[in-house]
Amino acid sequence: MNAPAPLQTSYAPRRWRPAPLITGTAALHVGAAAAMLLEPATWPWATGSVIASHLVLTAAGLWPKSALLGPNWTRLPPSPDANDRIALTIDDGPDPEVTPRVLDLLDEHSARATFFCIGERAQRHPQIVEQIAARGHAVENHSQRHRHHFSLSAPGALRREIEAGQRTLTQITGTRPLFFRAPAGLRNPFLEPVLCDLGLQLASWTRRGFDTRERDAGKVTQRLLDGLAPRDILLIHDGHAARGADGAPVILKVLPELLRTAAQAQLRWTTLREALDENTPKNAPIPVQKAIDAAPFDKI
Template sequence: MTVLPPVHAPRQWRPTPLLQATFALHVGALGLLALQPGLWPWSLGALAANHLSLTAVGLWPRSRGLGPNWVRLPPTAAAGQIAITIDDGPDPEVTPAVLDLLDHCDARANFFCIGAMAQRYPELCRDIVRRGHAVENHSQHHYHHFAILGPRRMAREIATGQDSLVAVTGQRPCFFRPTAGLRSPFLEPILARQGLYLASWTRRGYDTRNRDADDVVRRLTTDLAAGDILLLHDGNAARTAAGQPVILAALPRVLDRAAAKGLNTITLRSTLDRPPL
């Protein structure tokens, strides 16, 4: 299989104001301990408060406190466009039906695939690309504790996922989404070295646990507007009371409502010739 060249070279990592303040606080706390050892409770308290703030920001998937984060399409690409993102696949039962729905609506989507699942179902992952969609990186194993991995193991999860998806599809991912969108300060430097962008979402339907397709549609389409990035799941999909994967019940209605508003679906990577957020 021919492997496509990288779309983007490694990016330069720039610490955010929050991280710059964190570095300064740690240096200051060490200096204070050296000059006034008796003030160690104050130093420890300041560091603990700082780490709590970092944790809170990492638990907020749409925050930009730890680095760049695509929660919407870039303004230059957002006129009349939205992005559908689909996580946790490929799934041998659900993904083919999702692809058929997208074909029927002439829609494009972004599949954030797990590397190990792509290796298990390579032809299905290749079919995603053949039908005009984008395959992006959702890590190699989708560990639920991804956000608390150390930097070396986190980098290995991302790099292995990247290699797996390239080997299976020939398409080099441009975006990364961590498990549940949770992350730590280690993530952005790793993504910058890989030339990857962090992609979050504007709105989500919670369709891995929400069995009510009507509620999922409501969450995704209320005040739906150009530039929105929507999150659904083909892997780990919840089931309706009738046993249907929620995405299959919700996606056609989401696409119909988008079309009624004159909105088209695009891949995230198609916007990369424009400045990212």
């Protein structure tokens, strides 16, 4: 497989711009408080409106492909180079049994993928993460511990979890992740400001196979290929992979068909990192990293 072109590996923190839903909710809270102060009898309506706004925020966080809480990559950004590109993202690894076999399949088809790795798993199997990077794939942040209550965390807890994942993966690969995917895709309004401060971009997907629970490889493949189009971002799992009736991880049966079909459709695989680099002006200076980059890795 040909080595990818050198990419930018350093991006400055992004400026946080509250999404309209966030600013609208804040304004509603202020209005509700003012209404109760000026006319106490309005408290049922004011309280009800605040509760309703919180329900909307919760629903937005429970919808992985939502952009209501802030920017979220559900497809590759439009560009002249994206007209025949699709992205394969692989979550929850590394897995010592599955990931090396996934890498071999990708090599056979000259395909590059984006691996969203869990920090703790990466610490247990650093040599596999090194292999992912060495074989031309991108390693991105899927949190340090992949806790199921991640979306219920306060800003400080979110930052500690994401920052720990950043440091773990940077220490192993020598390259800072540029993307973050929340565990199960679930999040809350506090996540985007943290990602902005850490220079990370949230990424979800266009379509997924539900291959952590679906044991039928044919059904997983159909979900991924149904309506496949340029700029799609696909999600499968090398960690927590479901197993078919024969005991084999489903991903190992899904990948060959997926890669063959993409080749027949003349679609080319790219990484999210490459797509980001292609949409960054080539003459733009690489921003200086924040002081966190220079912090010792053992200060987690």
